[in-house]
Amino acid sequence: MIELSTTHTLENGTAQGSVISTILFLLMINDFVTDLRGVQTSLFADDSCIYKSGRNLEAIVKCIQSNLDKVVEWCDRWGCKINVIKTVALLFTHMIDKIESIIY
Numbered sequence: 001m002i003e004l005s006t007t008h009t010l011e012n013g014t015a016q017g018s019v020i021s022t023i024l025f026l027l028m029i030n031d032f033v034t035d036l037r038g039v040q041t042s043l044f045a046d047d048s049c050i051y052k053s054g055r056n057l058e059a060i061v062k063c064i065q066s067n068l069d070k071v072v073e074w075c076d077r078w079g080c081k082i083n084v085i086k087t088v089a090l091l092f093t094h095m096i097d098k099i100e101s102i103i104y
Helices: 023-030 057-078 098-102
Strands: 040-043 047-051
Touching: 047 057
Parallel strands: none
Antiparallel strands: 040 047
């Protein structure tokens, strides 16, 4: 006897494990970094990173936040969800005395 699973309608994306899913995903995120300005980016499969270096910590934080807002807009436009559990921000600095006034 043959048993079939229930039918599910995909509202967005491709079926997991589909042969063409990887190519379609890469085509979809092809313009992900188009609107970002003043930052470097790194993309690998479905992982992404934006980063910036410089001496003016306040300007860096403003630039990163502005670009994060653009990432959110892109995700909203294309129906992508950011996994907040896997999302982190890292700050590498030796200016310990200035961190609290800028970040908080």
